[in-house]
Each structure stands twice: as C-alpha cells, then as structure tokens.
Amino acid sequence: MVANASRVSVAARWLGLAALLFGLIPALLAAIGGGYPFQVAITALIFVTLAVSLNLVTGTAGLLSLGHAGFFGVGAYAAALASTKLGWPFPLTLPLAAVAAAVVGVLVALPTMRLISIYFAVATLGIGEMIHVALLNWVSFTRGPMGIRAIPPIEVLGLDLSGVVGGYYAAAAVAAAGIFAVHRLTHSYYGNALRSLREDDQCAAAMGLNPVRLKIEAFGVSCAIAGAAGAVYAHTASFISPDSFRFEESILILAMIVVGGLGSLPGAVVGAVLLIVLPEALRGIGDFRMIAVGVFMFLSILFQPKGLLGEASAIALFRRQLGAAWRGDIQAGWK
Amino acid sequence: MTAETLLEVTALSRAFGGLRAVDDVSAQIRKGELVGLIGPNGAGKTTLFNLISGFTPPSSGTVVFRGRTINGLKPHQVSRLGMARTFQNLRIFPNMTVFDNVSVGAVGALGYGLRHGFFGGRARAEEISARTWAALERVGLAGVAGELAANLSYGKRKYLEIARALATDPVLLILDEPAAGLNDTETAELARFIKGLHAEGGTILLVEHDMGLVMSICERVMVLASGAKIADAAPAAVQADPAVLEAYLGIADDEEVA
Numbered sequence: 001m002v003a004n005a006s007r008v009s010v011a012a013r014w015l016g017l018a019a020l021l022f023g024l025i026p027a028l029l030a031a032i033g034g035g036y037p038f039q040v041a042i043t044a045l046i047f048v049t050l051a052v053s054l055n056l057v058t059g060t061a062g063l064l065s066l067g068h069a070g071f072f073g074v075g076a077y078a079a080a081l082a083s084t085k086l087g088w089p090f091p092l093t094l095p096l097a098a099v100a101a102a103v104v105g106v107l108v109a110l111p112t113m114r115l116i117s118i119y120f121a122v123a124t125l126g127i128g129e130m131i132h133v134a135l136l137n138w139v140s141f142t143r144g145p146m147g148i149r150a151i152p153p154i155e156v157l158g159l160d161l162s163g164v165v166g167g168y169y170a171a172a173a174v175a176a177a178g179i180f181a182v183h184r185l186t187h188s189y190y191g192n193a194l195r196s197l198r199e200d201d202q203c204a205a206a207m208g209l210n211p212v213r214l215k216i217e218a219f220g221v222s223c224a225i226a227g228a229a230g231a232v233y234a235h236t237a238s239f240i241s242p243d244s245f246r247f248e249e250s251i252l253i254l255a256m257i258v259v260g261g262l263g264s265l266p267g268a269v270v271g272a273v274l275l276i277v278l279p280e281a282l283r284g285i286g287d288f289r290m291i292a293v294g295v296f297m298f299l300s301i302l303f304q305p306k307g308l309l310g311e312a313s314a315i316a317l318f319r320r321q322l323g324a325a326w327r328g329d330i331q332a333g334w335k
Numbered sequence: 336m337t338a339e340t341l342l343e344v345t346a347l348s349r350a351f352g353g354l355r356a357v358d359d360v361s362a363q364i365r366k367g368e369l370v371g372l373i374g375p376n377g378a379g380k381t382t383l384f385n386l387i388s389g390f391t392p393p394s395s396g397t398v399v400f401r402g403r404t405i406n407g408l409k410p411h412q413v414s415r416l417g418m419a420r421t422f423q424n425l426r427i428f429p430n431m432t433v434f435d436n437v438s439v440g441a442v443g444a445l446g447y448g449l450r451h452g453f454f455g456g457r458a459r460a461e462e463i464s465a466r467t468w469a470a471l472e473r474v475g476l477a478g479v480a481g482e483l484a485a486n487l488s489y490g491k492r493k494y495l496e497i498a499r500a501l502a503t504d505p506v507l508l509i510l511d512e513p514a515a516g517l518n519d520t521e522t523a524e525l526a527r528f529i530k531g532l533h534a535e536g537g538t539i540l541l542v543e544h545d546m547g548l549v550m551s552i553c554e555r556v557m558v559l560a561s562g563a564k565i566a567d568a569a570p571a572a573v574q575a576d577p578a579v580l581e582a583y584l585g586i587a588d589d590e591e592v593a
C-alpha cells in the first residue's frame with residue numbers, strides 16, 4: 001500500500017515536470033511574445049542537456065573534463081552532415097549524433113582513463129582542442145571555418161517542428177530524456193558506484209568495482225547525451241561552424257554545474273538555465289552584463305561553495321520523492 | 336581433519352628499489368581461522384597485505400586464494416573472489432552517506448551495472464539494500480545510516496569501513512591495523528567485535544602493530560620483521576620466542592632513543 005501510494009506520487013511528480021516543460025513554460029514564453037524568448041529557451045535547454053551530461057562524469061564520477069564542447073560538436077556535425085548530404089531526418093540524425101559522440105569519446109578517452117585528477121583534465125582539454133582543430137581544418141569533410149549551412153529543420157514522422165516553437169518542443173524533449181537518463185543512473189546504486197570512484201577509486205576497487213570500466217561507461221553515456229544536444233543545436237540553428245564548440249563553451253558548461261552544485265542533477269539544470277537566461281535578461285545594461293554574470297558566479301561560489309543545490313541535499317530529496325522505503329521499518333533501501 | 340586452506344602464499348617477495356619490503360614469505364590461512372600478523376613499524380605488513388589483495392604486484396612468489404592463483408589479478412578481481420580488506424589509514428567515502436558507503440561493498444560483490452541503472456534492476460537493488468542494512472546492523476551503525484560519513488566520529492568511521500567490507504560478504508576479511516588511533520576502551524570493544532565475527536564463522540587476518548590486541552584474540556600469530564617471517568605459532572609460543580622478543584626489543588630501544 002505504501003509502495004503503491006509512493007509510486008503514484010512519483011508518477012504525479014514526473015507528470016508535473018512534463019506539464020511545466022511542455023505546457024507552462026511555452027505558454028509563458030508565448031505571453032512574452034515574439035520568437036526571441038523561444039530562441040533563448042532553446043539555447044537554455046541545449047545547455048541544460050550539456051550540463052546534465054557533464055555532471056555525470058565530472059560531478060558524480062569526479063573526472064574533471066575540460067573538453068565537453070568537443071563532443072557536443074561531434075554530435076552537431078554528425079547530424080548536420082547526415083541531414084545535408086544524406087537527407088537523413090531528425091529521428092535518425094539524433095541517435096547518430098549520440099552514437100558518433102560516444103564512439104569518439106570512448107576512443108579518445110580509453111588511453112586517458114588511467115590518468116588521475118589534473119592529468120585527466122589536461123588530457124580532455126587536449127581532446128577538446130583536437131576536435132575543434134579537426135572541424136576547422138578537415139575542410140573537404142566539414143567545410144572548415146565556412147561551417148555547414150541550410151541544415152533542415154526538425155520534422156518527426158510528419159510532425160513539423162520547424163519554427164522556434166517546434167524547436168522548443170524538440171529541445172525540451174531531448175533535455176527531458178537526458179535528465180531522465182542521468183536521473184536513473186545517478187539516483188540508483190550505479191550512482192553510488194560512480195560517486196565512490198570520485199571519493200577514492202582504489203578503495204572502490206577493493207570493494208570489487210572496476211574503476212576503469214565504470215569511468216569509460218560514464219564517459220560514453222555523457223558524450224552520447226552531449227552529442228544528442230549537438231543534433232538539436234544543428235537542426236534548430238540551421239547553421240553551425242567550429243566556433244561554437246570551443247574551450248569557452250566547455251568552461252561555460254563546467255561553470256554551470258559548479259554553480260548549480262557538482263554531482264547535483266537539479267543543480268545542473270538550475271545552473272544552466274541561470275547562466276544562459278541571466279545574460280539575456282541583463283541585456284538592458286549592455287556591456288556590463290557579462291561583468292554582472294561574473295560577479296554572480298563569484299558570489300555564488302563564495303557563499304555556496306557546494307553549489308546552489310548541493311549534491312547531498314539533492315540526493316536526499318530525490319530519495320524521498322521516489323518514496324523508496326529507505327528508512328528502517330521497510331528494509332528495502334532505495335531503488 | 337584440518338579445515339581447507341583458504342589462502343596460501345609461497346616464497347612471496349617484493350622489493351622497492353634495494354629494499355626488500357617483503358622477503359620470501361610463505362604462509363597459510365585455513366577456513367575459520369583468526370590469524371594475527373604483527374611486526375614493528377616498517378616490517379612489511381601492509382606491503383604483504385597489498386601483495387595478497389592485488390594492489391601491489393609481487394617481485395616473485397605466488398598467492399593462491401580458494402585454489403586459484405591470484406597474482407596478476409586486479410584488486411577488484413581479487414575482491415570479487417571473496418577477499419575484503421580495510422585500509423591502515425582509514426579510507427571511507429566522506430561525501431556519501433553511511434548507507435551509501437556500505438552499499439558500495441554490496442554493489443561491488445553483487446554487481447549493479449549500467450543496465451540495472453537504466454532499466455531499474457529492482458530485484459538486485461533489494462538484495463543490495465538488504466545486505467547493506469545487515470552490515471550496518473552488524474556494526475551498530477543502522478541508526479546513523481542517513482548521515483554523511485564525514486560527520487562520523489573517528490571510532491565510528493572504523494566500524495563504517497569494516498561494515499563496507501562485510502557488505503561484500505567476504506570469505507576472508509583482512510583488517511590493517513584496525514585499532515590504530517583508538518583508546519583502550521575502544522580497542523577492547525573492537526577486540527570483542529572481531530571475536531564475534533570469528534565466532535560466527537568468519538576467517539580473519541588481523542594485521543596489527545601493537546601486540547596486545549592480537550595476543551588476546553588470535554589463535555595463531557605470525558611475526559614479520561624486516562620483511563621476513565620470523566615466527567608463526569600460538570600466541571603463548573610467539574611471546575616466548577627469543578627472535579620475536581629481540582625484534583620487538585630492538586625497536587623499543589630505538590624508540591626510546593628517538
């Protein structure tokens with residue numbers, strides 16, 4: 001009975017989240033008027049997807065990655081090339097982008113997985129730069145700095161999502177899928193395994209966990225989600241060039257999860273929304289707005305070093321929400 | 336009549352540069368034994384431990400556990416064969432709850448992969464959870480399961496580390512200086528606890544720097560000095576052994592000078 005009641009409330013909460021993402025927010029954006037709010041929302045959702053995916057490797061598994069924008073770029077180019085050259089529709093370019101980014105991610109990361117802390121970070125920095133330079137110089141394939149134009153808009157099984165509103169729904173659906181996947185992984189015992197690597201990977205190995213395998217899995221899943229975000233970006237922007245997938249973007253994504261709370265899923269969402277929406281909301285103050293954003297980041301880290309929504313409280317919240325009987329009387333732990 | 340041999344090391348050696356930290360050690364542990372391993376600081380106890388559990392590859396010699404030669408296996412592979420360990424310098428996962436710390440032992444032993452994470456793995460999760468609670472109950476930490484491990488007192492962290500090892504449901508439990516940093520009352524309590532585990536049928540290798548604890552609870556004591564095994568007998572016999580006395584007295588003199 002208790003289990004049933006909690007399952008209902010879990011379903012209700014997910015429905016509530018869906019209502020917010022697919023009902024309330026687009027209604028509000030429409031009320032503000034024009035295409036611009038939707039444009040900003042699409043960007044925010046793409047970065048929510050990126051932040052959530054980076055949070056899996058960096059926040060939860062503790063691997064500081066400084067090249068995440070590179071995998072975003074691999075996904076975007078895979079989708080752009082498949083749709084412009086082969087005529088593939090979005091339902092095919094989306095999984096292609098995810099797989100391409102995951103494959104590149106796992107291949108280049110394989111030799112680096114044994115590196116620790118700062119060495120791993122520098123290796124990923126190099127990987128990100130390599131991807132950027134490859135996109136820039138492999139002109140016959142990527143058209144180099146000219147970028148790829150006229151990427152067809154999103155259409156799913158006859159459903160036309162070509163305008164900004166349609167793009168919003170597509171971006172929201174992909175972000176929701178990314179959030180759900182990372183939620184499944186991090187709020188289960190699999191998440192405990194990843195967190196134990198971050199805390200002390202030798203000790204985790206002594207408990208029977210295979211650190212290298214777990215790190216590669218987490219990295220692959222993270223890159224796949226970033227690649228999916230790339231597909232959304234390519235199809236909604238209709239033009240991409242290597243400039244969108246640089247070190248600056250990697251750092252921006254990292255700042256989002258640090259401000260939100262490393263290892264915290266809701267934190268990653270909030271951090272991404274804030275760091276995209278804030279500069280737009282501050283357009284009125286012109287050039288000062290990036291200073292204001294910098295001050296915001298500085299103060300937020302100073303006063304909330306564990307992030308706006310820290311990991312420990314976020315996990316406790318999810319556990320209660322899932323209604324899992326993890327306290328004494330029903331000895332079921334949590335999902 | 337003797338119980339089956341669980342662990343057998345033969346002519347095991349490990350050198351660090353010119354230093355022979357473990358020097359030609361052979362030893363056996365049979366099922367159900369509570370064996371002590373003592374020796375002065377720097378005798379090579381932790382190194383021997385690391386050789387057995389796969390953390391350090393041996394320079395030469397073999398380690399056979401449950402009939403399988405395990406040298407060359409990685410620590411997680413050795414762990415999955417049923418050997419669990421704690422660390423000399425208390426290693427817990429500070430930013431995880433007590434429950435989650437211990438669950439890692441159960442996850443490592445039972446397995447909970449990507450597949451389980453994505454698709455639910457409910458049955459496996461319940462198994463992990465039951466084991467975690469059992470281990471927490473066993474060490475008396477069930478009441479603080481939701482606390483962050485970093486907030487526990489030093490003494491409780493020691494039990495947390497043991498609970499995490501117990502959650503793997505080990506065939507052999509090896510404890511590296513569990514009494515280090517504990518006061519006399521806490522050490523006596525720990526001694527009772529370890530004896531209890533043994534009475535339940537556990538096979539335990541207890542590594543200690545201090546003779547007292549080991550002599551009071553172990554059935555058999557091995558002594559390591561400068562990497563070599565110098566004694567392996569019942570506590571009373573070991574205490575009367577001139578070689579052991581010399582090894583310890585030699586160190587005691589040094590410590591007085593220092």
Ligand SMILES: Nc1ncnc2c1ncn2[C@@H]1O[C@H](COP(=O)(O)OP(=O)(O)O)[C@@H](O)[C@H]1O
Pocket residue numbers: 351354356374375376377378379380381382383
């Ligand atoms: N990784 C290592 N590299 C070099 N020397 C080491 C290493 N580990 C241990 N030693 C040396 O091996 C000797 C035995 O150390 P250890 O096994 O820690 O002794 P114990 O646990 O008995 O105090 C010491 O002299 C120590 O300095």
Ligand SMILES: [Mg+2]
Pocket residue numbers: 380381382423512
């Ligand atoms: Mg030691």
